Each structure stands twice: as C-alpha cells, then as structure tokens.
C-alpha cells in the first residue's frame with residue numbers, strides 16, 4: 001500500500017533521515033516510534049510531500065509519488081493529521097472541515113456524514129470557532145478533516161500529544177475502528193507505548209534518523225524499548 005525505500009532527507013547540510021525503509025501493507029496499522037527529535041515528523045512530512053527528499057522513493061500502490069506535489073498526494077489517497085493539529089483557530093468547525101474538500105477529485109463538496117458519526121461533538125459545535133475547542137476536540141476536528149477527503153491511508157502524527165486520558169481512549173477507539181472494521185490503512189507516529197500497543201499491528205523504531213527495528217508489534221521487546229524508547 002505505502003512503501004518507503006532508501007529515503008534520505010536533509011535540512012540544509014543536516015542529514016536528518018538515513019536510508020529509511022518502511023512498508024505499510026494494506027489494512028495494517030503501523031506505528032512509527034522513537035524519542036523526541038529522531039525524525040518522526042520529518043519522515044511523515046516527507047511522505048506527504050511537505051518536505052523535499054534527497055534520494056529514495058515513496059510509493060502508493062506501486063506508484064512512485066516522491067516527486068508529486070503535496071496536493072496530488074492527498075488526491076491519491078494520503079490523509080494527514082499533523083502534529084499539533086494545525087486547525088484554523090479563527091474559522092468555525094464547519095469551515096475547518098470544508099477547507100480541505102477542494103482536494104477531493106470526485107467533486108464532493110459536502111462534509112461526509114460519516115465524520116459526524118465518528119465525532120458527534122463536531123456536529124454539536126459546527127459553528128464554534130476552532131480556537132475555542134478543547135485540545136481533544138481540536139484533535140477530533142483534525143482527524144475529521146483528514147477523513148472528509150476519504151483517504152486510503154491515514155497518517156497521524158502524535159494524535160494523543162497533550163490530550164486528556166479519556167479523549168486519548170476515544171481517539172484510540174476511533175483509530176481501531178477505522179483500521180480493523182473499515183480496513184483503512186494507518187501510519188501513526190506515537191510515543192506512548194501502551195497506546196501504540198493497543199492500536200498498532202506493526203511498529204518501526206527510529207533512532208537518530210535511522211530505522212533501528214521494525215516488524216510485528218509482538219516483536220517489540222522490552223529490551224528494544226529500554227534501548228530506544230525509555231527516557
């Protein structure tokens with residue numbers, strides 16, 4: 001489904017990602033893990049086309065998209081929920097949801113009802129300003145906005161960061177439902193081990209811009225966690 005091969009990324013002279021290989025097969029949920037600053041966000045932004053890469057490839061269903069513009073990647077089915085959510089604080093919930101719809105190639109311009117089914121709170125708060133929502137509600141809005149484009153792969157960057165525990169659980173439930181019941185392929189960046197183990201079937205552990213280990217979640221040993229995740 002999504003395949004990253006030998007990807008290298010630089011910020012100026014600074015070599016940030018080194019020969020990253022990562023495969024996200026259809027229907028799986030893969031969790032990118034690693035401590036602060038190891039390059040997780042740089043990796044997902046590279047996949048989305050928000051950062052240029054030096055070498056390597058990103059393929060979606062076999063099509064090399066590594067030279068495609070970000071809008072085209074969204075049209076090809078990559079949905080993105082950025083770290084920090086990036087909603088528009090001055091726009092209403094409705095406007096935040098509508099804003100990405102022009103990227104749909106099927107010309108659907110109404111917010112799909114499914115978004116409100118998954119996140120009823122967004123319907124209740126349709127005319128409230130994004131900036132007036134709680135952190136958890138903003139995260140739901142950011143996920144809803146990505147889902148409004150009906151993606152084939154949903155990429156989420158630390159969706160539980162700074163969010164109260166009950167909403168973290170709710171977001172976990174939604175990701176599990178989308179992945180296991182609706183067969184949406186998911187790539188998630190997550191540092192919380194319990195959450196990652198709950199939602200993801202596969203993991204990819206990064207340290208200093210390199211993949212240190214990857215595979216089935218069941219293979220993520222205490223030893224690996226101690227070495228690459230524990231602070």
Ligand SMILES: Nc1ncnc2c1ncn2[C@@H]1O[C@H](COP(=O)(O)OP(=O)(O)OP(=O)(O)O)[C@@H](O)[C@H]1O
Nearest residue numbers: 011014016034035036037038039040041042043083
């Ligand atoms: N725009 C930028 N220009 C230069 N260096 C950057 C830029 N953005 C990030 N970096 C550096 O690249 C490295 C990887 O950053 P990145 O944000 O990808 O890490 P991360 O794993 O997502 O961290 P976190 O867990 O804190 O979100 C860090 O050393 C960071 O300082």
Ligand SMILES: [Mg+2]
Nearest residue numbers: 040041042083
């Ligand atoms: Mg990050």
